[in-house]
Structure formats: structure tokens, C-alpha cells
Amino acid sequence: MIALYPGSFDPITFGHLDLIERASRLYARVIVAVATDSWKQPLFGVDKRQDQIALATRHLPNVETASFMGLTVRFARQRQAEVLIRGLRAVSDFELELQMAQTNRTLGADLETVFLVTAAEYSFLSSSVVREVARLGGPVSHLVPAHVERDLTEYFSGAKR
Numbered sequence: 001m002i003a004l005y006p007g008s009f010d011p012i013t014f015g016h017l018d019l020i021e022r023a024s025r026l027y028a029r030v031i032v033a034v035a036t037d038s039w040k041q042p043l044f045g046v047d048k049r050q051d052q053i054a055l056a057t058r059h060l061p062n063v064e065t066a067s068f069m070g071l072t073v074r075f076a077r078q079r080q081a082e083v084l085i086r087g088l089r090a091v092s093d094f095e096l097e098l099q100m101a102q103t104n105r106t107l108g109a110d111l112e113t114v115f116l117v118t119a120a121e122y123s124f125l126s127s128s129v130v131r132e133v134a135r136l137g138g139p140v141s142h143l144v145p146a147h148v149e150r151d152l153t154e155y156f157s158g159a160k161r
């Protein structure tokens, strides 16, 4: 079975990576896909985010990266994915995730959303927390892979100039 894990991944964190590793044990193939037409103004470009994911998952042979525009269900169908992976960190994630999953069901009933519960040590972790700590010059090595930390340092040291 092919699973699609869509998100902004701006940037990928150890929380995302934990989910990807676990999904890769459950499904034959996992496609980690950067959604490109979010209303959010991203810090990193799509190609950069995809590279960051590819490097972080290179130890997982059944994981691949992609990017897509438009409806997630449409992209899932294109890639023959039958499962949509999403993460639940806290009750606060639940409402929006439930709404999205139910909406997606009305758009493509053949696609099942499967929620994986975040590892407790990453339940506080989000890309926006990482961006904020990095922007303020704090350490993020316990939150993101080393290459992502380097990209953040470079971005914010450049932005300050």
C-alpha cells in the first residue's frame, strides 16, 4: 500500500521524521509531499524543503519526496496512494484535522486518512516553533536534523545583514 504524507514541512522537524519512520514500517511506500499552494508565506522554497526532506529520509529506502499543487486527494489519486498520513500532537490539532479528513472523504471516499499520534517528546514541536527559536538565535539541534539547522542559521544570518 502507498501512503501519502502531505504538509508544509517548513522546515521538516524531528516530529515529522518520527512519523515518517513509523509510517515507513507500516506501508510499502511513503510519499512525503510538500504542499506548495498554501496561503502561508513559507520561509524555505519548495525545492529546498523537498531537499531537506530527502536528506533527512535517505536512510529509508521506501520513502520518497514530492511536491504538489491543488487538492491533496487529486495528487493522492495520481500517485495511487490509498492512505493519507497525518499527525496528531494534541487536542488542539484534532478539530482541524477531523474537518480536513472528513472534507477529503467527501472528495475521494477511496482515500483513508490515518492519524499517527506524535511521540510524547515531540508533542510540543512544530515548524513554527523551530522558525521562531532559530530567528531569535536559539539552539535547534534537538529539534531538526543538522542540515536543516545549517539552512536556518544561514537564512537568519543572511536576513539580519
Ligand code: ADP
Binding pocket: 006, 007, 008, 009, 010, 013, 014, 015, 016, 019, 085, 086, 087, 088, 089, 093, 117, 118, 119, 122, 123, 124, 125, 126, 127
Ligand atoms: P500543515 O501545514 O499541513 O499542518 P505541517 O508541516 O505543519 O503541515 O504538518 C504536517 C503534518 O505533520 C500534520 O499532520 C501535523 O499534525 C504533523 N506534525 C507536525 N508536527 C509534528 C510533530 N511534532 N510530531 C508529529 N506530527 C507532527
